[in-house]
Amino acid sequence: MTTAAVRARPVRPVRSGGSRQLAGTGTLLRFALRRDRVMIPLWVAVNALMVLSMPNTLKGLYGTASERAGLLRQMETNSSLRAMVGPVFDDSLGALTAWRVGVYAGALAAVMGLLVVVRHTRDEEESGRQELVASGMVGRRASLTAALLAAAVANAVLAVLVAAGLAGQGAAGAAALGLGIAGAGMVFATMAAIVAQLTESARLARGLTAAVLGVAFVLRAAGDSATDDGSSVLTWLSPLGWLENLRPFAGERWWVLPLFAGAVVVQGAVAYGLAGRRDVGMSFLPTRPGPAAGRLGTAGALARRLQRGSVLGWSIGFLLAGVVYGGMTEGAADLVAENDSAREIFRRMGGQAGLTDAFLASMAGMLGLVATLYVVASVLRLHGEETSGRAEPVLAGAVGRLRWAAGHLAVAFGGAVLVMLLAGLGLAAGYGHRAGAVLGACLVQVPAVWVVGGVAVLLYGVVPRAAMAAWGVAGAVLLIGWVGPALDVPRAVLDLSPFGHLPKLPGGEMAWGPVLVLTGLAVALVAAGLAGLRRRDMSAS
Amino acid sequence: MTKAITVSGLHKSFGRTHALDGLDLEVASGEVHGFLGPNGSGKSTTIRVLLGLLRADSGAAQVLGRDPWADAVEVHRRIAYVPGDVTLWRNLSGGEVIDLYGRLRGGLDTRRRADLIERFELDPTKKGRTYSKGNRQKVALVAAFASDVDLLILDEPTSGLDPLMEEVFQRCVEEERDRGRTVLLSSHILSEVEELCDRVSIIRKGRTVESGSLADLRHLTRTSVTAELAGPPNGLSGLPGVHDLDVQGRRVRLQVDTDRLDAVLRSLGEAGVRSLTSTPPTLEELFLRHYQEEAGVR
Numbered sequence A: 001m002t003t004a005a006v007r008a009r010p011v012r013p014v015r016s017g018g019s020r021q022l023a024g025t026g027t028l029l030r031f032a033l034r035r036d037r038v039m040i041p042l043w044v045a046v047n048a049l050m051v052l053s054m055p056n057t058l059k060g061l062y063g064t065a066s067e068r069a070g071l072l073r074q075m076e077t078n079s080s081l082r083a084m085v086g087p088v089f090d091d092s093l094g095a096l097t098a099w100r101v102g103v104y105a106g107a108l109a110a111v112m113g114l115l116v117v118v119r120h121t122r123d124e125e126e127s128g129r130q131e132l133v134a135s136g137m138v139g140r141r142a143s144l145t146a147a148l149l150a151a152a153v154a155n156a157v158l159a160v161l162v163a164a165g166l167a168g169q170g171a172a173g174a175a176a177l178g179l180g181i182a183g184a185g186m187v188f189a190t191m192a193a194i195v196a197q198l199t200e201s202a203r204l205a206r207g208l209t210a211a212v213l214g215v216a217f218v219l220r221a222a223g224d225s226a227t228d229d230g231s232s233v234l235t236w237l238s239p240l241g242w243l244e245n246l247r248p249f250a251g252e253r254w255w256v257l258p259l260f261a262g263a264v265v266v267q268g269a270v271a272y273g274l275a276g277r278r279d280v281g282m283s284f285l286p287t288r289p290g291p292a293a294g295r296l297g298t299a300g301a302l303a304r305r306l307q308r309g310s311v312l313g314w315s316i317g318f319l320l321a322g323v324v325y326g327g328m329t330e331g332a333a334d335l336v337a338e339n340d341s342a343r344e345i346f347r348r349m350g351g352q353a354g355l356t357d358a359f360l361a362s363m364a365g366m367l368g369l370v371a372t373l374y375v376v377a378s379v380l381r382l383h384g385e386e387t388s389g390r391a392e393p394v395l396a397g398a399v400g401r402l403r404w405a406a407g408h409l410a411v412a413f414g415g416a417v418l419v420m421l422l423a424g425l426g427l428a429a430g431y432g433h434r435a436g437a438v439l440g441a442c443l444v445q446v447p448a449v450w451v452v453g454g455v456a457v458l459l460y461g462v463v464p465r466a467a468m469a470a471w472g473v474a475g476a477v478l479l480i481g482w483v484g485p486a487l488d489v490p491r492a493v494l495d496l497s498p499f500g501h502l503p504k505l506p507g508g509e510m511a512w513g514p515v516l517v518l519t520g521l522a523v524a525l526v527a528a529g530l531a532g533l534r535r536r537d538m539s540a541s
Numbered sequence B: 001m002t003k004a005i006t007v008s009g010l011h012k013s014f015g016r017t018h019a020l021d022g023l024d025l026e027v028a029s030g031e032v033h034g035f036l037g038p039n040g041s042g043k044s045t046t047i048r049v050l051l052g053l054l055r056a057d058s059g060a061a062q063v064l065g066r067d068p069w070a071d072a073v074e075v076h077r078r079i080a081y082v083p084g085d086v087t088l089w090r091n092l093s094g095g096e097v098i099d100l101y102g103r104l105r106g107g108l109d110t111r112r113r114a115d116l117i118e119r120f121e122l123d124p125t126k127k128g129r130t131y132s133k134g135n136r137q138k139v140a141l142v143a144a145f146a147s148d149v150d151l152l153i154l155d156e157p158t159s160g161l162d163p164l165m166e167e168v169f170q171r172c173v174e175e176e177r178d179r180g181r182t183v184l185l186s187s188h189i190l191s192e193v194e195e196l197c198d199r200v201s202i203i204r205k206g207r208t209v210e211s212g213s214l215a216d217l218r219h220l221t222r223t224s225v226t227a228e229l230a231g232p233p234n235g236l237s238g239l240p241g242v243h244d245l246d247v248q249g250r251r252v253r254l255q256v257d258t259d260r261l262d263a264v265l266r267s268l269g270e271a272g273v274r275s276l277t278s279t280p281p282t283l284e285e286l287f288l289r290h291y292q293e294e295a296g297v298r
Helices: A002-008 A014-020 A025-035 A039-052 A054-061 A065-077 A079-085 A093-120 A122-127 A129-134 A142-165 A171-198 A202-226 A233-237 A239-245 A254-276 A299-337 A340-350 A355-379 A381-388 A391-395 A401-431 A435-443 A446-462 A469-487 A512-535 B043-050 B072-076 B094-104 B110-119 B133-146 B163-178 B190-196 B214-219 B258-271 B283-297
Strands: B003-014 B017-028 B032-036 B058-063 B079-082 B151-155 B182-186 B199-204 B207-213 B222-229 B242-248 B251-257 B273-279
Touching: A025 A093, A025 A142, A039 A054, A039 A093, A039 A142, A039 A171, A039 A469, A054 A093, A054 A340, A065 A079, A065 A299, A079 A093, A079 A202, A079 A299, A093 A122, A093 A142, A093 A171, A093 A202, A093 A239, A122 A129, A122 A202, A129 A142, A142 A171, A142 A254, A171 A202, A171 A239, A171 A254, A202 A233, A202 A239, A233 A239, A239 A254, A299 A340, A299 A355, A299 A381, A299 A401, A340 A355, A355 A381, A355 A401, A355 A435, A355 A446, A355 A469, A381 A391, A381 A401, A391 A401, A391 B079, A391 B094, A401 A435, A401 A446, A401 A512, A446 A469, A446 A512, B003 B043, B003 B182, B017 B032, B017 B043, B017 B058, B017 B182, B017 B199, B032 B043, B032 B163, B032 B190, B043 B058, B043 B151, B043 B182, B079 B133, B094 B110, B094 B133, B110 B133, B110 B163, B133 B151, B133 B163, B163 B182, B163 B190, B182 B190, B190 B283, B199 B214, B199 B283, B207 B214, B207 B283, B214 B283, B222 B258, B251 B258, B258 B273
Parallel strands: B017 B207, B032 B182, B032 B199, B079 B151, B151 B182
Antiparallel strands: B003 B017, B003 B058, B199 B207, B222 B251, B222 B273, B242 B251
C-alpha cells in the first residue's frame, strides 16, 4: 500500500515525509485538549493554587526576620528535614515559597504531564482507538506530537500562572519558578513518551513513569540530606533537584534551565526514535504468556486478583513513607519548637501534646488523607469493570450483584486497613519508640478513610454517572486536611472532613465516640450505595 | 412443551428512548431460537433484561421458570451468556477466564473444554489484551459451550469469526441441541440462522413483528417462479396473489403469494412447461421486507 501510494505520487518523494509525518497534528491536539478540558484545568488550578497561596501562609509562619533566621539555621543543621523539603537559599518570602513548594509543584506537574501523554498515546493504542485515528490523514508522528503538545500547553499555562501570580515577590524569581515547575513537568512528559513505547499497557506505562518520578524524588532527598546547598551529585541527577538548584528568588541560576530543555529534547528524540521503529499497538517489552488453566473461581477471587498489583504498590509506598516520616520526626520537632506559628499549625493538625507527638499525629493524618486516594481508586474499580463491559459476563454467572461488589469492596476497605497498618509499622520503625502508640495513631485514621470510600460506594451505587465525583470528594478532603490548618480556616469547614473529627493520637485522648460514629457512617454509606446498586440497571457501554 | 423463555409485553425506556415497546418472545425448551432485528431494535436490551442486568419498566419475563431479576443467581447457574463484544481483563490469560466463567456458572466439563479449545484453535495462554476480536469471542464461546448449563444466550457471537470457525460454531450449536439444551441466538448472519434455528422471532423498534418456524414464515411470503413454456401463457395476470409478472414471449417470471401457488402452477401446466424453477423466499427476503417496511413507514 505504502509503496503504491509513493509511486503514484512521484512529485512527492519519500524524503518529503518529514512534514507529512506530522499531518493532522493540529486536529489531534485540539481533540486532545477537548477531551482533557476538565482534567488539565483542574490539575493546573490545584497546582497553581498550592504555589500561589504559599507566600501568605509563610508570612504568617515566618513573619519576622528572626523567625526566618532561625529557619535558615535549622535547615543548615537538620539533614532529615532537608531531605523532605530541600535547602533554603534565601530568607525572602519568594525564596521561602520556592523552597517550600517548588519541588512538590514540580512533582505535581510531572504527574500531570505523564498522565496527559500516556492518555493520548498508549491508552489510545491499547484501547484500539488509535487504529481508526491512524487510518485517517494522520502522520506517523502526529499522535505523539499532539500528546506532547497537549502536555506542553498545560505546563505553559501553569508556568504563566505561577510567574504572574508571584511577580509581586520578584519578577525574575517568579519566572524562574514557573519555568522550573513546567520544565519538570515536561521532563516527565517526555519520559512518559518513552515508556509508552516500551509497554503494551497504559497502566504499566503510568506506573513505571511514576516510579521514575519516585526515584527522582528520592535522589534529590538523599542529595539534600548530604549537603545543605543542593550541590550533591545525587541532587543534580534528579530533575526535581534541578528545579531546586535553579534557585528562584535567590540569585536565579538561569544556566540550569537548559538542563530541562536538553532532557526534553533528548528524551523526545528517543521517544520518536522508538515510535518510528515499532508497529501501532506493539511494544518493546513483550507480554508474557499466562497459564492455560486458572484457579480463579469466585467473583471475590477475581477482585483480589485484579487489584493485587495496586494494593502491593500502595502497601510498599505507605511502608516507605512511614519509615521516612518516622526517621525525621525528632529533627522536625526541634525545628518546629523554634517557631511559634509553626508550632501552632502542628498543634492544629496534631493536637496539644508535645511537639514530637504533634508531628507524629500530623504525619499519621497526612498518610490517612493520602489513603483516601487508594480507597476511591479501589472502589471505582467497580465502575471501571461495569463500564468496560467486563462485569457483564461475570454478573451473567451465578454471582449476585452484591457478592460481586463485595469482592471489590473487601479489597478497598480491607486494603485501607492494610496500608494504614503498614504506614504505622513504618512510622514506628523509623521513629524507634512507642510502637503501639504510633501504630494506633495510624489505625485511628481508618474510619475517616472508610467514610470517603463509603461516599464513593454511594455515588457509584446510586448515581453511577457521577461516580467519578468521588475523586472530587477525596480531593476536597485532602485540600481541607493539608491547607486548612495552615490557613486557619473556620472550624465549620474543617468539620466537613471526616478527618477533622478524629482524636489527635498519639498524645491526645483516645475518643471512641467519633471513631464509632464515623465507622457507623461509613457502614451506612456503603449499605445505601449497595441498595442503590441492587435496584438500578447495569449499564454496558 | 415447556418454555425456556417467556416474555410478554416488555417495556423499557432509557430517558426518552423506548428501547422495548411491548416485546413478546417465547422460546421452547430444547429449541434453537433465532432472534433477529435491525441494529438498535432492542435485541441486546431484551437479552440484558433476560440476564437480570436491566429491570423492565413493565411486562413479564421468565427464564427457566423464574424471574430473571429477583432470582438472578439461581437462573444464572443454569445459563451461559456470550456477549457480542467480549472484553477481557488485560492481565488474565484466556484459560483463566474460561475457567472463571465456568465456575461462575454450573461448572465446567474439562474434557469438553480441552476439545473445544482444540477445535476453535485457541491459545489459552495468551493474555486478554493480546487477543483479537475473534479470539476474544472464542474465549467466551469455549466457556459457554463447555459449561454445564441448560440455556445458552448468544448475542451476535460470531461477528468476528472466520468462515472455518463459523463452521465449528455451527457444529457446536447443533451438539448443544442434540444434548437437549436451549439456545437463544441473536444474529445478523442470516445463513447461520437459517442453518441452525428451529424457530425465529423478528423484532423491530422494540416490538415483535414475526415469530414462528421458518416454514411458517415462508408461508406468509412470496415464492419466485421462473418458467419456460411450450405456448403463450394464459390468464396469469388475472390470478389472485400474483405479483411482478414479467412475460417475454414464452418466458415467464413472477412472484406469487405462497398459499396461491397451486393456481399458478395449474395455469402454467395448461400452457405446457419446458422448464421451471421455483425458489422459496430466503430469510434475507423475509428480513428485508420487514426492514424496508420500517423505512417505508418513515
